[in-house]
Amino acid sequence: MTMHEQHHKQTPVKASSTGKRLLEYGLLYKKTIIVALLFLIIAVGAEVIGPLIAKQMIDQHVTSINKAWHYVAEGTAEAVPYQDKWLVREDKLADQQQSLGRASFEQKGLTFYLVDEGSSSEQGTKLTKEELYQFYKPEIKPIIRLALIYLALLAVSAIFVYSQRLLLQTAANRIVQKLRRDVYAHTQRLPVQYYDHFAAGQIVSRVTNDTEAIRELYVGVIANFSMGIVYVIGIYAAIFIMDVQLGLITLPLIPILILWIYIYRRYAAKYNRVLRAKLSEINANVNESIQGMSIIQAFRKEEAMKKEFDELNAYYFKYQNKMLSLNSLTSHNLLNVLRNIIYIVVIVLFFNNQFSAAITVGLLFAYVDYINRMFNPIVGIVNQLSNLEVARVSAERVFKLMDEPGLEVDEQHMPRYRGDVAFNDVTFAYKDDEYVLKNINFSAKQGETIALVGHTGSGKSSILNLLFRFYDIKQGSITIDGVDLREYSKQQVREHMGIVLQDPFLFTGTIASNVSLNNPAISRERVIKALKDVGAYDMFMSLPKGIDTEVIEKGSTLSAGQRQLISFARALAYDPAILILDEATASIDTETEAIIQAALDVLKRGRTTFVIAHRLSTIRAADQILVLDRGVIVERGNHDQLMEQRGKYYLMYQLQAGSPALTSS
Known part of the structure; x- marks a missing residue:
């Protein structure tokens, strides 16, 4: 590493x-x-x-009447008048003040009685409401x-x-x-x-x-x-x-x-x-x-x-x-x-x-x-x-x-590379020793188109996954402009790559925002130019809100061809050095395919382009066609060379073209 x-x-x-x-x-x-x-x-x-x-x-004021009381001289501080006598509560009696006798209160139901200590009367003197109030009156202010x-x-x-x-x-x-x-x-x-x-x-x-x-x-x-x-x-x-x-x-x-x-x-x-x-x-x-x-x-x-x-x-x-x-x-x-x-x-x-x-x-x-x-x-x-x-x-x-290991998103930028790609003896497995690619060797120069063909599971998508560094190799090397991909961060490598998938993903927003992906570096003028270059601008401007038409999740309100054209314009707006087309025309009808092919010609101009295609008719102009079978490149060359070899590519092409000799057999 x-x-x-x-x-x-x-x-x-x-x-x-x-x-x-x-x-x-x-x-x-x-x-x-x-x-x-x-x-x-x-x-x-x-x-x-x-x-x-x-x-x-409660203890000092509400139930204080139940404490012991003392008879004192008139004018004593805190004293309460009662029938020409004065009483003060025991806890308020100062040490220097003389007690003239003790008394206590007894309650029976709602009636209070004042009982003098030593008195022969067990019941004591019954208090009127006014007399009782005099004993509670000093407590009102403290309670409030x-x-x-x-x-x-x-x-x-x-x-x-x-x-x-x-x-x-x-x-x-x-x-x-x-x-x-x-x-x-x-x-x-x-x-x-x-x-x-x-x-x-x-x-x-x-x-x-x-x-x-x-x-x-x-x-x-x-x-x-x-x-x-x-x-x-x-x-x-x-x-x-x-x-x-x-x-x-x-x-x-x-x-x-x-x-x-x-x-x-x-x-x-x-x-x-x-x-x-x-x-x-x-x-x-x-x-x-x-x-x-x-x-x-x-x-x-x-x-x-x-x-x-x-x-x-x-x-x-x-x-x-x-x-x-x-x-x-x-x-x-x-x-x-x-x-x-x-x-x-x-x-x-x-x-x-x-x-x-x-x-x-x-x-x-x-x-x-x-x-x-x-x-x-x-x-x-x-x-x-x-x-x-x-x-x-x-x-x-x-x-x-x-806690799952991941990579920090790299904010550093790198100059746009030329796009010369080389796979050198690349062997790769998703799981242990179950190899999906074996000893892959090929090179692509800037501006060339490389087509990858083969049956399902032959390793076409795996090559592109490695180029995008969705996965890293353990054997061999992949270089861009002669520099090993692992010398750059994954974000730096992908900065100058573009991809168009068979079923392009559109985000919730507008047609314009799906082209720019809200990248501030991509102006509206650049979005319009990209849409015009792929031949889609007039098509979208016929909609009620033009390129500001809202797109819901995955763009389900648009046709497959419209979604694909947006993805082409997106790739063009980002101006990648390396372009990957993963079966970009597989789900397009024949009428729309003519527009798509014209858009592709504009898109591929000056870029190194990798194409996965099931329709072999769409890659006839490729500079190099790699035929894969079970992770191995079994044939390579342009369309004419491979047709002359009369091997796997020839059989696949003839089968798709509906050759009488092949269909009758």
């Missing part, structure tokens, strides 16, 4: 974990993701403070202040959650855009032989469906997982700060959740691999059906194709049901069971006085609030497990495609 080829050959990607490679793509936008996570931490912090404020509202703080925290949390989701999902869309662009670019680097082993629908599925599943990983899975993890950590921290006992009771939830995720992924990964592979097969089947619809209907194969599709669809349905069962068994309903178990444990311990005296109504309220808040992100994580597995399996398939 030459130094130039080594420079352009892509080094196969070293095998690494799918997760690591997905992380590498994520790190491309790490700044945005880091800012999003900081916003998330702020949002969680604001939200986690909420139950603590609610706890303070705390409520406003609570609302402000909710607003802060909402703003930062929105900003975090916007940033994270924007980054996710950019990541997947980059990934999809990389996958598509790699499909352009893959050699032609790669596409010989895969249906188009399977590759399309990887570029579209699988990358879309990966998008869901970044947009949905990572967003929910990151939010869930931060929320759980924040809430656990808050619970432990409030009360260690409650934190320890809640702690077993984490290993249960980890075990749950492990079991789910173990089965889901297996099912999703089958589902993604089968979806590719379904896409390939649909693509093949659409491409061959005319043949299917002509040969009445509709039922057979429907049966084949139904089998694939039924298999896919079977595994979809397995995934559905798995998702149902591990759904968020199981989380509700775990949450209720935690509630029962806490309630039982509370009523059995297993907790310390520090456990208050406000603390229990905050704890229940925290558990509810924690389970929401956990439910989000659980609901994303199926998407996680789909994305992971899809990523494996995408990265497997990207």
